[in-house]
Amino acid sequence: MGKFLLLAFRNIFRNRRRTIMTLVMVSGGVTGLLLVGGFFAYMYNGIREGAINNGLGHLQMFSAEHFTRDEVHVLDTGIDNWRQVAATVKSGKHIRGVAPRIDFYGLVSNGNKSSMFMGSAVDPDAEQRLGFRTNIAAGQNLSSNSSGEIEALIGAGLAKSMNVKVGDGLTLLAMTSDGALNGIDVQIAGIVNSGIKEYDDRYLRITLLSAQRLLKSDRITNLVVGLDATKNTDEVYDELASDFHGQSQKLVLKKWIDLATFYNQVHSLFNTIFIFIGFIVFFMALMSSVNTLLMTMFERTREIGTMLAMGTPRGWIVALFMMEALVLGVLGAVVGLAAGNLLASLIDYAGVQLPPPPGSTEPMKFYVLHVPSLMIGSSLLVIVSLTLASILPAIRASRLQIAEALAHV
Amino acid sequence: MDAIVNVETISRRFALDNGSTRQPAHSFVSALTNVSLRVTAGEFLAISGPSGSGKTTLLNLIGCIDQPTNGHILVDGVETSHLKPGQLSTLRREKIGFVFQTFNLIPVFTAAENVEYPLLVQGVSSSKRRERVAEALESVGLSARANQRPDLLSGGERQRVAVARAIVHRPALVLADEPTANLDTHNATQLIDLMHGLNRTLGLTFIFSTHDARLLEHTERIVRLTDGEVVSDSSTKGGSRG
Numbered sequence: 001m002g003k004f005l006l007l008a009f010r011n012i013f014r015n016r017r018r019t020i021m022t023l024v025m026v027s028g029g030v031t032g033l034l035l036v037g038g039f040f041a042y043m044y045n046g047i048r049e050g051a052i053n054n055g056l057g058h059l060q061m062f063s064a065e066h067f068t069r070d071e072v073h074v075l076d077t078g079i080d081n082w083r084q085v086a087a088t089v090k091s092g093k094h095i096r097g098v099a100p101r102i103d104f105y106g107l108v109s110n111g112n113k114s115s116m117f118m119g120s121a122v123d124p125d126a127e128q129r130l131g132f133r134t135n136i137a138a139g140q141n142l143s144s145n146s147s148g149e150i151e152a153l154i155g156a157g158l159a160k161s162m163n164v165k166v167g168d169g170l171t172l173l174a175m176t177s178d179g180a181l182n183g184i185d186v187q188i189a190g191i192v193n194s195g196i197k198e199y200d201d202r203y204l205r206i207t208l209l210s211a212q213r214l215l216k217s218d219r220i221t222n223l224v225v226g227l228d229a230t231k232n233t234d235e236v237y238d239e240l241a242s243d244f245h246g247q248s249q250k251l252v253l254k255k256w257i258d259l260a261t262f263y264n265q266v267h268s269l270f271n272t273i274f275i276f277i278g279f280i281v282f283f284m285a286l287m288s289s290v291n292t293l294l295m296t297m298f299e300r301t302r303e304i305g306t307m308l309a310m311g312t313p314r315g316w317i318v319a320l321f322m323m324e325a326l327v328l329g330v331l332g333a334v335v336g337l338a339a340g341n342l343l344a345s346l347i348d349y350a351g352v353q354l355p356p357p358p359g360s361t362e363p364m365k366f367y368v369l370h371v372p373s374l375m376i377g378s379s380l381l382v383i384v385s386l387t388l389a390s391i392l393p394a395i396r397a398s399r400l401q402i403a404e405a406l407a408h409v
Numbered sequence: 410m411d412a413i414v415n416v417e418t419i420s421r422r423f424a425l426d427n428g429s430t431r432q433p434a435h436s437f438v439s440a441l442t443n444v445s446l447r448v449t450a451g452e453f454l455a456i457s458g459p460s461g462s463g464k465t466t467l468l469n470l471i472g473c474i475d476q477p478t479n480g481h482i483l484v485d486g487v488e489t490s491h492l493k494p495g496q497l498s499t500l501r502r503e504k505i506g507f508v509f510q511t512f513n514l515i516p517v518f519t520a521a522e523n524v525e526y527p528l529l530v531q532g533v534s535s536s537k538r539r540e541r542v543a544e545a546l547e548s549v550g551l552s553a554r555a556n557q558r559p560d561l562l563s564g565g566e567r568q569r570v571a572v573a574r575a576i577v578h579r580p581a582l583v584l585a586d587e588p589t590a591n592l593d594t595h596n597a598t599q600l601i602d603l604m605h606g607l608n609r610t611l612g613l614t615f616i617f618s619t620h621d622a623r624l625l626e627h628t629e630r631i632v633r634l635t636d637g638e639v640v641s642d643s644s645t646k647g648g649s650r651g
Contacts, residue, residue, distance in 0.1 A: 003522070003529050010517035306513040309474050310574075311502020312530050313495070402474040406509065 004316070008323040012331075015296075022292050023332050026382050029281035030336020031343060033378035036277055038344050038368035040270045044263070045369065048230065051260045055132045057099070057224035058233045059240065060259060061085065064250035066221070074104050075177050078219030080249050086223055092239055094232040099126035100220040102211045106174030108154075108204060110162045117158060117172070117204040121211030130226035134205075139166035139190030142207055150210045152186035155203030156193045164188055172204070177217035184214045230256070278378075282385045285332075289389035293325060297393040304397050305405025314398040321397055325390030326383060333379035340375075344368035412483070413582055413614050414471055416446040419480030421466050421637075440466040441477075441637040448616060450581070453608045455625055456618040458634035464618035465586055467634065471616065472505055472584045473497045485581045502530055506575030508585035508617070512567040514559040520570045521546060521555040527578045545573040548611075549603055565596030569603060576607060583607075585617035589624055601627055 012019050052058060065077040079085060086098045102121035107114045124142040127134075134141055134153065142151050152170065154162075164170060166188050173183045186206060194200055212218060227236055233255055244251045257264070297304070304317060352366040421441040441463045448454055456464045469475040470482060473489050482489045485504050489497065506527070514523045524545050528538045546552045549569040559567050568588060575583050585604070589597035601624050608615050617624070625631055633641040 003525070007515070007517065014517060302511075302513060303515060306507075306509065307515075307526075308498070309472065309501060309507050310527050310530060311498050311500075311505075313498060316530070403469045406469075406474070406513070 004320060005323060005327075008320055008327050011296075011300075011320075011324050012328055015299075018292060018295070019328070022289060022328060023335055025288055026285055026329065026332025026386065027336035027339055029285055030333055030378045030382055031340040033274075033278060033281060033381070034337070034340030034371075034374060035344060035347070035368055037274055037374040037378070038340075038371055039366065040274055041369040041371045041374065042365075042367045043270065044267055047263050047266055048256070048260065051263050052226075052230065052256055053131055053133060055127070055134075055224070056256050056259055057130065057132075058227040058230060058256050059225040059237060060254045060256075061089070061223040061225065061240075061244075062221070062252050062254065064252045067252060073177050073179050074175055074215050075102065075217045075219040075221065078102070078217070078221050079223065079251065080219060082220045082223060085244070085251070088243060089223065089225055089240060092236060092243070094227045094229070094236050096226040096228050097126060097130045099123055099130055099132070099224040099226070100208055101222050101224055102208060102215070102219075103221045104174055104211060104215060106172055106214075108158070108162065109171045109173065110164055110168075111171070113162060114173075115158065115161055116202065117154075118202040119172070119174070119204045119206065119211070121206050121208045123208045130224070132226075134190075135193050135195070136190045137193035139188065142189055142205065144207060144209075149187040150184055150206060151189035152210075153190045153192050153203075153205040154188055155200035156191050157197060157201035158203060159188070159191045161201065166191060172206070172214060174214050176215055177219070180216075182214055182216060184210065186210070278381060281378075282381055285382050285385035286389045289325065289328075289386045290392055293321065293390050293393035294396070296324075297321070297397045300397075301400060301405045301408040304400055305402050305408065308400065308402045309406065317398040318391075318394040321394030322387055322390045325386040329383035329386035330379075332386070333382050336382065337375055337379060340378075341370060344370060411450055411486075412447050413450045413452075413485055414446065414448040414616070415481075415483040416444060416467075416471065417481045417483075418443045418445050419470060419477040419482060420444070421463075421470060421475070422478045439637055441470070441634075443480075444634075444637070444639055446632060446639070446642070448582075448614065450614055451608070451612045452614050452616075452630060453605060453628060454614075454616045454630045454632065455628040456616065456632050456634060457620055457625060458618075459620065461636075462634040463637040464634055466637075468584050468586050468616065468618050471582075472507060473501050502527070503578070504581045506578070506580040506583040508568070508571045508575045508583065508588045510587035510590045512559070512564075512571045512591070514567055514570055514574075516559050519556050519558055520551060520562065520566075520573075523559070523570055524573045524577050527574060531578055533578075541577050542573075545577040546570075548576070548607065549573045563596070564592055565599060568592060568596070568600055572600070572603060572607070576611070576613060579611075580613070582614045582616065585615065587618055587621075589619060589621045594623070597621065597623055 063077055063079050069077065071077050082100055086100065089095060089098050100123055104119045106117060106119060108117045124144045137156055142153060168188050169185055170188065171183055171185050173181060176182045192203055227233060237253055237255055240253055347366060347368050354364040354366045356363050419441060420443055422437040422439050425436045425438055444467060456467060458464050470477050484500060487500060521542050524542045525538050528541060546555050549572055551566060551569055554562060554566060589600055592600060604615055605627055607613050619625065630644045632639055
């Protein structure tokens with residue numbers, strides 16, 4: 001087997017120019033996949049961390065009922081003893097912080113006009129500790145130490161609709177947890193511009209204490225858990241799942257990936273694009289290699305005839321051609337990996353900027369991540385392509401008529 | 410004496426290409442017609458005749474790399490016409506050595522690796538291979554050139570490597586198709602001496618095709634072919650050499 005591998009290796013370098021051309025094509029495919037895939041991975045990372053740090057968190061905890069039935073009254077599927085739950089979560093490994101949230105809705109009025117809002121109540125300190133960002137277009141973020149007035153953040157579209165600005169007052173009306181109507185007066189601390197019109201037209205945020213006063217409930221909708229690193233999500237998920245197993249109120253944990261709709265859509269779209277590029281590389285490698293290997297077969301017809309005459313099993317001829325393609329694929333992958341990683345490092349070092357993506361004014365950094373799984377995948381792709389490409393020439397070589405092959409000029 | 414090769418009234422016809430892959434050929438050409446031949450172990454036999462007389466075809470049939478249209482061939486007692494391709498391959502691997510007019514060495518292998526190849530195919534252990542390769546190369550006087558690739562060897566040396574490759578697995582029969590055709594007189598004479606010597610010392614059976622008068626001078630038995638038929642089968646009782 002060793003001698004056969006040696007024969008395959010030496011055969012590759014018989015026609016160096018052709019081998020180099022094939023290697024350039026194959027390694028070019030690997031390099032291209034590494035650069036495109038590395039850039040996509042950088043984008044995924046950016047979107048993922050953006051979503052997590054914009055308030056999604058790494059994990060979110062809900063009551064099980066939250067997913068099994070609609071609320072009759074506000075917060076009747078909320079978490080009961082959330083302070084105790086939060087304290088237990090905080091004591092775990094890799095936990096950076098816990099932020100309670102309430103989702104509610106109601107009517108907002110400026111005295112002349114009313115509009116529906118989708119409210120969210122947060123603990124400003126907890127949110128700040130977790131580093132969650134809010135895009136404040138005017139004014140300031142909520143503060144837990146505000147004296148007297150109840151503060152609120154409202155979306156830019158809602159502010160425009162209600163004809164209010166920072167410092168103005170509004171009245172919020174909502175159904176309490178026992179079904180009564182309640183209202184509170186709030187002062188606008190800041191105006192939020194998320195960039196999503198539908199969201200900004202209904203967005204309103206107040207502190208958790210204010211919401212509990214408005215809704216007359218001590219419950220919360222969910223607990224958002226922030227970790228020290230995204231890679232620890234699965235580990236913490238497993239630990240928390242076992243910690244809260246068998247509690248009187250059944251709780252459900254959701255990972256960020258289960259809640260990050262935008263991330264999942266982008267991931268799915270770009271993965272499809274990447275698979276398409278991969279298919280093109282596969283097809284190019286396959287077709288050009290078939291051609292090269294067929295030429296090799298014709299050039300070596302007499303030699304193959306000689307080997308067959310000496311009693312070489314036809315399967316060995318097939319194996320020899322496939323081994324040559326395999327070695328060529330491995331060499332192409334190695335060269336492609338080296339070139340791809342080098343180019344990626346150069347691009348990262350150069351700090352290339354791309355034009356701003358749609359909906360953004362900031363230019364996008366063209367950064368390429370070095371992803372081991374991508375390196376393995378793209379290498380396997382070209383190795384498999386070349387090996388598959390060798391099947392036809394290998395079978396044709398093995399089926400040569402010996403007498404005709406020996407007479408081949 | 411036992412027959413190592415027994416050719417019984419064989420014919421070989423080839424279809425003439427009519428340019429279509431779909432329609433069967435309409436005409437044929439006969440390369441051999443009713444040829445019979447018996448070769449005993451240890452013979453040094455030449456098949457002679459002009460170009461197109463059927464020498465190579467006969468060698469191909471004896472060497473089991475082609476099948477006769479009619480007739481039977483027995484190699485070392487084995488009837489070859491009913492064997493499957495895999496069995497023919499095994500028969501060639503174990504019982505036959507080949508020497509070709511154009512040497513047909515594997516260019517990326519060294520002389521020693523070329524000689525080693527038949528043993529590799531037979532699955533001989535590496536230590537035994539090394540031993541036999543050294544013996545074979547020594548028997549053809551090329552021990553010193555063992556690590557040279559064919560492109561660095563002269564024509565005569567290449568053909569001697571080919572002979573070493575043909576005998577390394579100790580076959581029952583060595584077939585050589587025009588072995589001196591690409592050699593100058595000096596190298597041709599050396600090769601003839603070498604083959605004759607191996608025939609005598611190792612008792613190897615040699616069947617070769619040639620129209621080289623130098624080679625025929627030293628051949629004990631000459632089978633002459635003309636237009637695919639045996640026209641004479643003469644024994645000269647020992648060549649002048651050896």
